[in-house]
Amino acid sequence: MTQDHQVGLDNCANEPIHIPGLIQPHGALLVFDQGLTLAGWSDNAAALLGVPVRDGLPLAEAIPSAEARALVEACRAGAEDCLPTMVEVLAQGRAVDCVVHGAGGLVVAEFELRHQSAEEVSAYALKAHAAIERVKRHRTVDAMLQFAADQVRALTGFDRVMAYRFRHDDSGDVVAESVVPALKPFLGQRYPASDIPAQARRLYTINTLRLIADTHYAPVGVQMRAGLGPLDMSHSILRSVSPIHIEYLHNMGVGASMSISLVVNGRLWGLIACHHTGARQPAYSIRLACDILGQVLAANVQGTLTREAAEHTAQVADLRARLVETLHVEDDLLYALCRHVRELAAVLDGPALLLSLNGKLQVHGEVPEELARAVLASLPPGGDAVIQRHHRDEWPEDVRTRIGPWVGLLALNYDPSQLGWIVALRPEQVETVRWGGRPEKQLAHGPLGPRLTPRGSFDEWVETVRDSAEPWRAEQVLAAEQLLGEVRRAVMSRHAETERARMQLLAMLGHDLRDPLQTISMAASVLQQGAGGEALGQRIERSSGRMQRLISQVMDMSRLEGGAGLQVHLRAVPLKRLLEDLLDEARVAHPGTSYVLDAPGEIDIQADPDRIAQVCSNLLSNARHYGTPGQPVRVQLRRANGYAELAVANFSDPIPAASERQLFAPFKRIGETHTRNRLGLGIGLYISSEIARAHGGRIGYHYADGQVVFTVTLPVTPGAP
Template identity: 60%
Template sequence: MSEQPLPQSVPAPVGLDNCADEPIHIPGLVQPHGALLAFAPDGKLRAWSANVAELLGFAPVLGTPYDRLPLAPAVTEQLRACLVEGADSPTGIETQGNGNTFDCVVHGNGTRAIAEFEVRHVAADELAAFALKAHAAIERLRRQRSIEALLHHAVEQVRAITGFDRVMAYRFRHDDSGDVVAESRREDLKPFLGMRYPASDIPAQARRLYTINTLRLIADIGYTPVPVLGAAGEPPLDMSHSVLRSVSPIHVEYLQNMGVAASMSVSIVVNGKLWGLIACHHMAPLRVPYSVRMACDVIAQVLAAAVVSVDSHERMRLAEQAAGVRTRLIETLLHEDDVLAALEQHAEELAGYLAADALVFTQQNKLTAHGVDEELAAAIVGSLPAQGEEMLHRSGRADWPEGLRARLGPWVGLLALHFDPATAGWLLALRREQVETVRWAGKPDKLLKTGPLGHRLTPRGSFDEWVESVHDKAEPWDEPRRLVAEQLLGEMHRASMARHAETEKARMQLLAMLGHDLRDPLQSISMAATVLQHGAEPHQLGQRIERSSGRMQRLISQVLDMSRLDSGLGLSMRKIDVELSKMVEDLLDETRLAHPGTVYQADIAQGVHGCADPDRMAQVISNLLSNARHHGATGRPVLVSLKEEAGKAVLEVRNNGAPIAPELEAQLFNPFKRMALQSRTNRTGMGLGLYIAENVLKGHGGMVAYRYEAPHVVFRVEFPLQPD
């Protein structure tokens, strides 16, 4: 079988426009300071670098078993372990051959066992000194208690044990750009601390390799690559874990543009993701022994462990705080009739929980805004999808519908939780635009020019500081905050389902009661009609028919009002100038006539006029008088007062009675409260009166409230005499 160079991945015209697709893990080339041997699962040689004879002193023959090659026993044994036992992790071995001392690294790639031999140019005693320095450096790192201190000490120690001219620590951002957060450098070099490098500097496939092969050395940027040879037709060798793998020409050009002659990178991998990078630059070629590089890798692992520890502590603290907020909110939601009012009670806590600058709550076409203009809040709600995502995220102005962008002002960040799709219930967290001045390490745009690889898109030729002000972006919600938001959404979903189940149960009770209550007046009317047909005295029967039909009308009217409120339509209002004093007196006269057994004592100020819907306001007053009669102590009068106070009409209705229990007080204005459906003192009521009364008063810009002043239960109504 003939031998030939294995296929290479890099075509000549590769540029920044296609480097993201460059298969850099199969270059078919190695750096020349070492040699490579690759063996198939049967232990036979399948590929090798073209410099094996020069460095190792023997001519490789395709198909030779690894144990027939002139390799040291330690190398042979490690190859056996890799092939037979599946020991794929890189193992470093010191070995000699052809007058050279090598750092041999044996590892597997899933289909091949690979042995790489790096020529060592450092004496053993120097290497021992390196090892002592590395041990001391790691011990110093272990004593640090913050990520900032760890990164600062890491770059100092890596530079001390490797001798690089510049060592930087990158920390990657959510968009994969990286900030230089720590730096140790030769004094005459320009500082890069605080600069940001665009995400395009590390394409996706390079980021993957940085994650699985955490240390990378380019000893001499000006090297001439050595081809990897093998059987004709053999697929390219996967060199993802290789220490000698040749790098992309784009990356070489990038480093040359920076004036770098040698480089090393050590990955900081946290939870399987590239969190940061220790990047080392030297202005002349530099070889770093394998054992020293491994010490740098340990430093990176110490850093990663510290980051995990700090992150875990922060997540635990956030989870504990979030659990407390969720518990308090859900407890309120389960007991509060008005969902939006319940959310508003916890607005400040929720803003902290979600790290938001403003909040908007909406349900059934109602809306409350906390920290943002209500008109804008309504427009934002209008931009939300009616169906689909339960959690929606927008982090910049460009993420919003085009017609709304100009109106947003600073509110360009959004995290929307669709907690109750059945009632269009949304909780919106908003973040302001975060105007940021970015110090780029050179203008990050791609430039078309003639570079070493021809006329094409090429890496930046200048790394002078280039300052850019970034607008129209908000800080995106990070993973921990999104997690607590998902937990909150789940809890609110469950609370909404419980509320819907309770409401549905109450609806069924109400419908059953309505059917029962309508049966009595209908039967009374039917009996009266039958008697009339037989010539009975019509006067008394007429009164009975009138009372029964009036009761039916009241029941049906309440159900219709409830239906309008429940559907979000609101109550119809027809406001005119009304003499409220006369209205209250007339209603009292009617009530005294209808219920002569109850004493009503009145204190009505004369001449109180106001703008109101007379029918709706009569509905409110009649309900309060009826409640006082049903629930008041027998033989005790009902006290009614009306006065004008600070431009408002103030009506109070009092009856003797015990205070309402706190758990029932919380449900007073709920349309589906069990205490109303089970009341022994008002078997003909459905518990809708106070619910409708509260909404009538809201429509007048007023309110109705309960309090207890021993021995009286007091309901107070107030609303402005003239609308705003």
């Protein structure tokens, strides 16, 4: 294999830029061991500092300044954790900034020539202090970044100061800029992640300030005592930078560069990059003030992001609490989720939301139902609880061409046994990206041989990016997982209750069918003996009718529990006439009960007459069984706001609060404690409420004037269900 074929991005990523063995020539470097003797030096140290450098030279001879020696001695005690500290000294009559820091058990003293007077530095320090105080007043991140760019350029005099904000893929957008009028602005352009290799990002994180005073400099070598190895210059202010980066800056026409890292939550969040067309070396004190400004800016950004995250966390917690409450109250799990669909969409940050359970589907957003079902079919039934997709290529091949723009997916599997999914969808983020030059690097023979050379052109290059959606942020995924945990716990609790209810239903059904079957059996025996035929025939008819009603309820319940829903066949129904027929039948069947109808006029609705009759019969039966003997059952029919309201009332004590909470839940046996109604399965009101819901209406309960009142509300508008 030729050397050309071995060159790749790893060549840039693996370059040991923290141990170059070279420094920039605008300063000198001395290295001291724990015995405070000289263990390393730059080749220009003797000429710049005027001291005879040699291995083992004592500290007192190497550094004449007592203040600088005190910094070295203080740093020796904690050389591993000693951060850069500065003092001003004189070297051969010239002002020099001495910066001392620790590196691997050694103490590094760097001497940087200063070109500004002490008065100038003091004036800039006052400006920097005022800027640091003012940055806190800005409330938005973009405003803070623009303010910082303006202030750093005012303090340092660079031709261009840009504020980058890095994306999830480490590419960076220029979101703020301060530039001299003669230069073309870069605001709004994006730069690829490959412009800053991984090891450079690490250095930007641990050393937040870096200066290249003159990109055309000739590096100066550093000599180290034998056996010590190369010096770690991660915190060095004079460290020579990668030749690849220097070539990159030359391609941009940059003569001097300075960067200030914006580290948020331990990660390189952004960067303030300064460029100058010629050489430029702001004093270390001025640069340090800019670095402090950057750190204050990063702290304010972190505070803003933390506040936004806290607000989002509180929003999610509130939704979880209300959703769990709804899940415990509502009988229909999917309906309970639908009641919070807008809040779910907001928390999951998806313009479209799909809710499914056992074949039933609810769609929120601009997604056709056919596409929604295709999306759900692409999810593995036994897969992970949380599934994410951000690019079209991550979808199964048979679905990619059908999903249209909806390439982003966050799916929560809240009920694996019944294919229960909460799915947030995001459209592709179609962007016209203004790259600062074509982002790809090219293979070329540079000063170091064949390698990937940095981009040579920085003219704006426009690209349209498709087929990718913005990924969900880590805190959003965490919130989704917490929400999923709450829903799953509620679902498991419901499953346990349903299983217990199924066992109760079997026991109830066996008990409730035993009486009519025994009656029929006894009547048949008597009939065989030819006695009391008419009375026994009526008894057989009543018992078989009761069995039929019980079996019908069980079949309805089975359809509802299985997710099939109730069959409803709509047609015009005169509601008053329907009530009159039902009340006539009730008076004949139960002559001891008085029924009073209050219906001023006819009301026509679109409904299934058999199902509406089932609801009315159930309410009349309950009123008869639970009402005070001798008191009438009152039925009232009214029209209100486009709805028909049917109220059935009976005189009785109010329903206990504990029972009221589960009135419309299946399998309750309120009648077990009532001497006149021990024969119900406890599912009549549940089925009635489902019938009303299938018609676009509802059933409610209240207690007034000594009467238990159940009200059925049904839409009058044709086609409302």
